[in-house]
Amino acid sequence: MNKISKNKTDRYWGRYNCRNFIISDNLVTLITLILASQLLAIEASKKVAQRDLLPERNLIEKVPITPAQEINLEPQTPSNSSSKLDDVKPQDFPINSQIAIEHNLHVKITELLRQEILDQFKVINHDLQELSEELHPTKSNKKPLKEKSRKNSLILKLSKSLPIDETEMCEVEHSVLNNFQSELQASLNGTNQANSNTNCPLNDNTDTCEELIKLILCGYNHLKNAFDLATRSSAAVNECNMWKNKLEEYKEKSTRVLDDKITSLSQKYNLQIDNLKTDLQNLQNKANLYIKIIKEDGLEVCSFRIISGNIQDAVDKFKQLKDEFGSLEDFMIRSILKTIYSFERLENIMNFLRKLPDCSQDRISYPILYDLMQANNHLNSPEMLVLSGTLSQCMNSSELLTKVDANVLKILDSWANKIQKTNDHKQIIAFAKKYYSPFKTKLDELILKAYDKNLSNVEKILEFIRSLPYINHGIVGLDALFNGMSSNKHFDSYELVMLAYRIKEFMDMPNDPKGPQQNEHDNIIRKLKNNLPNSVQRLIWHGDECSVKNRAHNEYLFGSRIQLDSSRGKIFTWKEGVKTIESFWEFETEDNAKSFSMKNTHWDKYMYAANFSKNYARRWVLYWKEGGKVNQGFWKLKPVNNAKYFTIKNTKHDEYLYADGNKRQSHDSKRRGVYTWRNGDLKGVMVQEGQWEINC
Secondary structure (H helix, E strand, O other): OOOOOHHHHHHHHHOOOOOOOOHHHHHHHHHHHHHHHHHHHHHHHOOOOOOOOOOOOOHHHHOOOOOOOOOOOOOOOOOOOOOHHOOOOOOOOOOOOHHHHHHHHHHHHHHHHHHHHHHHHHHHHHHHHHHHOOOOOHHHOOOOOOOOOOOHHHHHHHHHHOOOOOOOEEEEEEHHHHHEEEEEHHHHHOOOOOOOOOOOOOOOOOEEHHHHHHHHHHHHHOOOOHHHHHOOOOOHHHHHHHHHHHHHHHHHHHHHHHHHHHOOOHOOOOOHHHHHHHHHHHHHHHHHHHHHHHHHOOOOHHHHHOOOOOHHHHHHHHHHHHHOOOHHHHHHHHHHHHHHHOOOHHHHHHHHHHOOOOHHHHHHHHHHHHHHHHOOOOOOOOHHHHHHHHHHHHOOOHHHHHHHHHHHHHHHHHHHHHHHHHOOOOOHHHHHHHOOHHHHHHHHHHHHHOOOOOOHHHHHHHHHHHHHHHHHHHHHHHHHHHHHHHHHHOOOOOOHHHHHHHHHHHOOOOOOOOOOHHHHHHHHHHHHHHHHHHHHHHHHHHHHHHEEEEEEOOOEEEEEOOOOEOEEEEEEOOOOOOOOOEEEEEOOOOOOOOOOOEEEEEEEEEEEEEEOOOOEEEEEEEEEEEOOHHHHEEEEEEOOOOOOEEEEEEEOOOOOEEEEHHHHOOOOEEEEEEEEEEOOOOOOOOOHHEEEEEOO
16 A cells, blocks of 8 residues: 655645645644634534535546546436436337338337436446545545644644544555556547547646546546447447447456555445446446347347237347346336337237246336336226236235226226216227236126125126126126125115026036136036025026915915906916916016016916006906917016015016905905005015015
């Protein structure tokens, strides 16, 4: 390590801020008072933060050099390496020309990386300036003054009490500076800066490490200018390749001399040197990738494969580039996404990202993709459901997933509203066809939102489920609706019968061609059937021959031989309490179990509620002998009493079927009159007279 001679010590301590202002004996008293006041202030308050009492100066005011063109020696904050890239707007290249697409991708990605390299030079500029300021004599040379006289003894005593770090000043032999200056010039030879008039001169009046940093900084600025000029309008492979090699050569020289002269001086500089080396290596990696790209074997190849749908080939190319330029993974992903993003390509992009092998790549890529979707007003697109499903794998508790799921909820709310109020399911169906698994994952949530604990929404939901493109989607939807109705105790409803009918319909369908989990869905649909109330299950699966028994009188409904007239036969319950051959009915539906016709299997005739009444309160219930169904012959079946019984309500007249307990309304001792009640809901004893046990 170089030792500071007494003469040099006196020289540096004799100068204040590098000005020719020599401290004379006449000023000792003044300096003593200043130092004493500082000491008193420190002792008066222990909470006062330590500070360097020696003034600092801007690097631009130090020993001057002739800078390279556009060199900025002002301290700079490192620019965010993504700032320029973030300003670039996605370009939607024409899909009809492979040559045009490849060319535009190449141009766009090359320009993005060019700007990244220029920004990386700024980061290195900042690193070197920070190090230079640390090595400035007025900051680094804080070794206490040696006592020369009694007049200086008080200064020495006071200075030892101050919070000043005792670090030796960094010096470099002038021969080392001269040699490095020659090496710097050799590194510039062959570039467009070789004959520049802005070489990097030395200050012969100083031999500090700060001067070495200035030389290193000057060299990197020349290399930056060389790259900027070489690539500003077009990029020649040979010239850029030579520049890349010069950069690598100069990086090795500069880091070597830094290791030799500075890291050995003090441990305090090691972290700064390590950061500088990391930034220099990033610069070299970006330069290497730039050469690969202008040789047309880089990111543009991966990008075009994504656009054209060759996803696995794109992933393979990305892996190859990652193996070669692993430290630039963030830049490569950002470049690909920003260059090719458009809504039409979103499916290919997400397929590509899903196939990337590591979660670390997800954490890089998906925030970028989200920002692109936000910038293009695509956050309300259904593709957010796909993004949500993908994020749940590697970013399950991330802030990004929270944001995405908030958008997903808005989309599901919008879809649920469409299901409830319209038959416009085009967007939902299109998404379900395109994204089988992501849609299936969110389908149960969508159904419960559309249901909203309201039975009036069930019919619309069942229509929607029936329109879904895949059987397995329908099964998932039916399961969600069944669970919602069950948890809300909505089984005693017309809607349960309609749901049961849909369950049977899906069970009768062939296997789903999109059903890799077909066995799982078969199990779900069988479980749904088995969990239905027995009465509903029998009605839907075996409704072609059923008995209908009145709850209040325990009597079976039957079609009598007795006629009202030549076209109409009468309906009674048989008071003997047993079934007869006229006591069996076939239930048929033409509107997906919203209503049923009831055909007497013996007479092969349909029961209906006549347009005329027996009296003010009772309407005749008959069967039509002329054959065929009539408008008054459709009935709504509603399970009651935990689906043990049904009410039977005529859809034409909106009146309930019941077996009249008034003896005067009976035909005779064996036949009880059956009517519909014209005065609204059944009340009192009539409630059970209007409930029927249907056994099929």
